Amino acid sequence: MSKKKELSAKNLIFIICIAIAALLAVIAVSFSLYYLTTSSMKKQTEKLRLELNDSIVNAVEKKFDSNFMFLTFAQKIVDENFSSTSVASSRFIPVIETVLKKSSEDFGIENVVILDKDASIFVTGKKTGLENEPFFKEALNGKETLSSLTKSPVSGNDVFLFCAPIFQNENPIGVLIAEESLSSVEDILKSSNTFSQNSFIRLSDEMGNYLAASDNYELNSAKSVLEDIDNMWDDTEKGRKVLREARLNNSTGYVLHKRDGIMYMNIYTPIKYNRWFVCSAIPENTFSKKRVINAIIMVSISLLLSVAMIGALGYIAIFQLNYQKKLHYLAYTDPLTGKGNYKWFLDEAEKIIEENPKTKYAIISINIIHFKLYNKQFGRLKGDSKLISVFKNIEDILIDEEILARSNADNYRILMKYTDDVNFIVERLKAVSNEINKIELDIKGKNPYLITLCAGICPVDVQLESGKMSKLDILSCCDRSSIAMNGAKPELNSFLHCGIFREDDLIAMNSQKIIENRMRNALRDEEFLVYLQPKYSLTENKILGAEALVRWESSNRGTEMPGSFIPIFENNGFILDLDLYVFEKVCHMIRSWIDRGLDPILISVNLSRAYLHDMSFIESFEAVRKKYDVPPKYIELEITETAVIENTSILTDIVNVIHKLGYYCSIDDFGSGYSSLNLLKEIPVDTIKLDKGFFSGKNAGSLQSATIVRSVINLAKNLDMKTVSEGIEDEKQVAFLKDAKCDMIQGFFFSKPIPTPEFEKMAFGLVISEQTRLSNMSIDDFDMENDIFNSFNTNDFPAAEQLFNGEN
DSSP: OOHHHHHHHHHHHHHHHHHHHHHHHHHHHHHHHHHHHHHHHHHHHHHHHHHHHHHHHHHHHHHHHHHHHHHHHHHHHHHHHHTSSOSTTOTTHHHHHHHHHHHHGGGTOSOEEEEETTSBBTTTOOBOSOTTOHHHHHHHTTOOEEOOSEEOTTTOOEEEEEEEEEEETTEEEEEEEEEEEHHHHHHHHHHHOOSOTTOEEEEEOTTSBEEEESSOGGGSSOOBHHHHHHHHOSOHHHHHHHHHHHHHHTSOEEEEEEETTEEEEEEEEEOSSTTOEEEEEEEOOHHHHHHHHHHHHHHHHTTTOHHHHHHHHHHHHHHHHHHHHHHHHHHHBOTTTSSBOHHHHHHHHHHHHHHOTTSEEEEEEEEETTHHHHHHHHOHHHHHHHHHHHHHHHHHTOOTTOEEEEEETTEEEEEEEESSOTHHHHHHHHHHHHHHTHHHHHSTTSOOOOOOEEEEEEESEEEOTTSOEEEOOHHHHHHHHHHHHHTOEEOTTSSEEEEEOOTHHHHHHHHHHHHHHHHHHHHHTTOEEEEEEEEEETTTTEEEEEEEEEEEEETTTEEEOGGGTHHHHHHHSTHHHHHHHHHHHHHHHHHHHHHTTOOOOEEEEEEOGGGGGOTTHHHHHHHHHHHHTOOGGGEEEEEEHHHHHHTHHHHHHHHHHHHHTTOEEEEEEETSSSOHHHHHHHSOOSEEEEOGGGTSSTTTTSHHHHHHHHHHHHHHHHTTOEEEEESOOSHHHHHHHHHTTOSEEESTTTOOOEEHHHHHHHHTTOOOGGGTHHHHOOGGGSOHHHHTGGGOOGGGHHHHHHHHTTOO
């Protein structure tokens, strides 16, 4: 062989060796990078899986916490009832259960029931068979307990029972039970299962028996964790060991295993109730494996192309970051607004408050009144757009360390700062409500669709009965702000209804619910009685009319005055039924007078403002009048001045219909508003009743009041209207009104509201001796100049003239 050929052979061998060495180096580096990359991805994936599992546990625990918080609230109501009454005489149990049932809806609880010591239902006496259950016995011993999966004593469905003792004189005498359905718990697990379609989540008891699941585990043979391990796992001993350690140490444990050819990560995490735990089975992300393999190929090639290697590593880093962001997005983002959801709000609000202990905060719950009508009129897409717009309007007013989230549907939660006065928050919300409607109001020639917000405010620091301040947890504040919305009132010059939570709101809400639960039975049992307050003519010296008023007389609670129940009835709409009931009683009474040969007098019946939104109400009244064949000339329908001011155009049409049918019509509380005199030219009524504010309070008897009253009376006469002054209580007022030519008076001076039999004695011939002085009274009986007009200040005349002309 020549030297040239020998050199070529040696070079070839050297190149081959270099190539083999390079190949081995590439393989070695590739395997090293593969190991390091897969190890890093594995740790990152395990961390994200554990975080997801923790969010599932938190969701379950918060639901259970909410149920026990409801029990604490409910327990207080029940214990207060039993503290002063015996079990046998606790006749209010059905009412209390109804109140608790209504309150439980805010907490998402299926049923609430009260059991006696024998586990029988208080209301029905039905045996439940729970007397030997450990959770029931422990509750009787004074503990709050949670049952395993069992049958509902009410519906027979699969439920979990949350139990709290009922005390009498500090001794447990029964058990209060709130039900959480199996389907509700499984919905929590299903909504939390956002990792993969192949993953599943189950809630197990202390022994590993499945209680609830995100999948239909009844299709499988396994009913417990141990059965699953034995039937499906490739390494049963390892699985049993991890489960055992997690139970003994009360800590999270996890293990990898194959099932149906898929590698799963099984995680066991205990919850704080009954030593139960959550079992999560999350599959390996095969998509991540493919990315890792692609990355390794690129890294291997990058040994020759360094730029490609850097790009590949950068690609892997970005993929991991996006992977983590995706999980965080699913757990903490509202899909509609793209901002934080309710879970994010709870966590973030807690952090902000802890980091700013000296700052005063309040939780605000907001919803849009009648937003369903908006969706119905404009469609879901435009409705969602409006929800986003409202979110942005609220977001625009927030400052540092204030946050906002849409909790669900048209409901929002806000964490907002304030200084010394919570009303500062109200002013900010008023500004938002006006801004939301600004665009609609600015478009001329268009009928605007205005959005009204309802807000409930709960300060994080609340005043306790002891006078000390207590910092509520965020979830409790959210619940209380929702309760405050029930008492929200319209705010002046805004599109906002607002309520501020106070601790006695819970008691007031309970009292209101008791009244609402009683009202329909009371109407059926005729517990509402019609009283009559006479209207006395100052010119004819006799009774010319009366106003029908209502009293609630119950055998259990005695007589209740209208102020305690009328506002509640006006809010819930029951006032419509009550007004019609009073109207029928008046028609029956007038019919009785006619049948007895008496000459009926005019009876005034109040009309609630709720009627004034629908003119068809008069048809119901007409049907009742015709039923008793009562001439309409004996009936006068009274409308309050505030209702007239709110609906001037509508009221004009209604008064015309009332007159067309033959009734009389009057305006009640005239002078209580700011546009009273202007109303007289708009509403063609027959009578105006001067508000009692003219005759009581610090300005009563002043020159301004006297001038206004005389002017209104003269104006009414020129308009062919009669005048009635209400709230008259002393002789000076009577003498002044007689001199001013007022037609009639109504008030305690002549008579308080009285039952029908007493009124008939006064109106139809029987003389009440102490009242006879009215018929003989004259202006000369009183020194008007000394008693009244000495109190007048001549400087008051300009103000009186302004008010007479309708100026504010």
